Amino acid sequence: MASPIAILTDMVNYIDFDKKSLLVSAGAIAFNPTFWNIVARREYRTKFLTRAFGGSAQTACYALAVTIFSLGLLRDFLYERALRDQPTHPLLVGDVPTYAAYALIAIGNLFVITSTWRLGITGTFLGDYFGILMDSMVTGFPFNVTSAPMYYGSTMSFLGTALLYGKPAGILLTAWVLFVYIVAIQYENPFTSGIYAKRERERAKGTGREEKKEL
Numbered sequence: 001m002a003s004p005i006a007i008l009t010d011m012v013n014y015i016d017f018d019k020k021s022l023l024v025s026a027g028a029i030a031f032n033p034t035f036w037n038i039v040a041r042r043e044y045r046t047k048f049l050t051r052a053f054g055g056s057a058q059t060a061c062y063a064l065a066v067t068i069f070s071l072g073l074l075r076d077f078l079y080e081r082a083l084r085d086q087p088t089h090p091l092l093v094g095d096v097p098t099y100a101a102y103a104l105i106a107i108g109n110l111f112v113i114t115s116t117w118r119l120g121i122t123g124t125f126l127g128d129y130f131g132i133l134m135d136s137m138v139t140g141f142p143f144n145v146t147s148a149p150m151y152y153g154s155t156m157s158f159l160g161t162a163l164l165y166g167k168p169a170g171i172l173l174t175a176w177v178l179f180v181y182i183v184a185i186q187y188e189n190p191f192t193s194g195i196y197a198k199r200e201r202e203r204a205k206g207t208g209r210e211e212k213k214e215l
């Protein structure tokens with residue numbers, strides 16, 4: 001029985017770092033959250049997208065949603081292309097990796113689809129930055145299982161695809177996806193919390209004024 005370290009070293013030997021498609025895929029994975037965070041924060045500060053869409057925050061947010069979704073499809077395409085350029089490891093071929101792959105892809109997609117369904121399009125695609133705030137925090141499934149079902153679900157799909165193709169390079173790219181998403185969460189969560197805290201302060205001020213009016 002080989003030690004985990006030996007298996008890991010062996011897996012790394014099955015990653016072809018000379019393939020440009022590997023780097024391209026890694027770049028696309030990092031680009032997407034970077035892009036939407038830059039655009040969304042700029043929208044929050046300047047409302048440039050809302051203005052570009054004739055003052056409709058809703059339309060602007062939908063346009064950003066379509067863009068982010070398309071970038072996601074491109075990223076998935078580049079990932080699969082990178083995997084096809086990579087060597088297959090014998091340990092990742094067979095029934096067990098294949099069933100694990102299907103399970104991961106199924107659960108991953110379940111997380112992504114149900115959380116989109118819970119949040120709606122604007123809730124999923126950064127509506128907060130456009131001033132389209134949720135009435136209350138969403139707590140039902142899948143948010144009672146993980147705080148970031150979109151990110152972890154997507155990560156599971158990446159890992160499932162890596163196993164389906166039997167590619168150690170896919171496992172490495174999945175680790176990169178997870179790292180990028182964890183960084184994104186650290187960057188996004190305090191900002192969106194700030195947006196909602198601001199609304200709460202304004203609401204509190206609002207009711208304060210109403211109370212005075214009644215006096």
Ligand SMILES: *[C@@H]1O[C@H](CO)[C@@H](O)[C@H](O)[C@H]1NC(C)=O
Nearest residue numbers: 139140141142143144145146
């Ligand atoms: C999450 O909520 C669903 C119902 O929406 C429930 O069936 C499930 O058991 C809950 N899971 C946890 C871990 O609380």
